[in-house]
Amino acid sequence: MGAGYSYPRLVPSVMLPFMQALPAFVAVDWNGTVVSFFGEPAYSGALEVLEGWSQKGILICVVSHAYPSTIQRDVERVGLNAHEIHGVEDKEAALIELRLRQGTGLYLGDHPADYRAALAAELPFYQSCLEGQGAFPGRDGGFNDWRELPDLLGY
Numbered sequence: 001m002g003a004g005y006s007y008p009r010l011v012p013s014v015m016l017p018f019m020q021a022l023p024a025f026v027a028v029d030w031n032g033t034v035v036s037f038f039g040e041p042a043y044s045g046a047l048e049v050l051e052g053w054s055q056k057g058i059l060i061c062v063v064s065h066a067y068p069s070t071i072q073r074d075v076e077r078v079g080l081n082a083h084e085i086h087g088v089e090d091k092e093a094a095l096i097e098l099r100l101r102q103g104t105g106l107y108l109g110d111h112p113a114d115y116r117a118a119l120a121a122e123l124p125f126y127q128s129c130l131e132g133q134g135a136f137p138g139r140d141g142g143f144n145d146w147r148e149l150p151d152l153l154g155y
């Protein structure tokens, strides 16, 4: 290919900042974030919002403090098409590994330990307040309904 060749512009340059703002992955805690507890239905809007992100090319990764088989079964039960499912003892290590492997992301969780793990992995943290939890100081944001998230995050 000659030095003077220029690739056709497929994306208007004005769109690039928005496209670059998409994270590589969204990691979600499970109990208290996607469902109230194992065996319970997904919170309203959760599956639709996660599926919407997935269609934009964002990897959906469940990171739950659970036995791998337990969380795997429950994710399948609710019908979420997650790209990765991690049932772990140590969320912090799992989030650091994801961040190193996949790049930019964020974590959605409901527990102070979730926030600490996100901080350790240098991931933005958005707090699920679906059971009426008060705001954690320092969090990047919070939501009382999954359907608030696309506007809150901008994607």
Ligand SMILES: [Mg+2]
Residues within 6 Å of the ligand: 029, 030, 031, 032, 033, 109, 110, 111
């Ligand atoms: Mg939780």
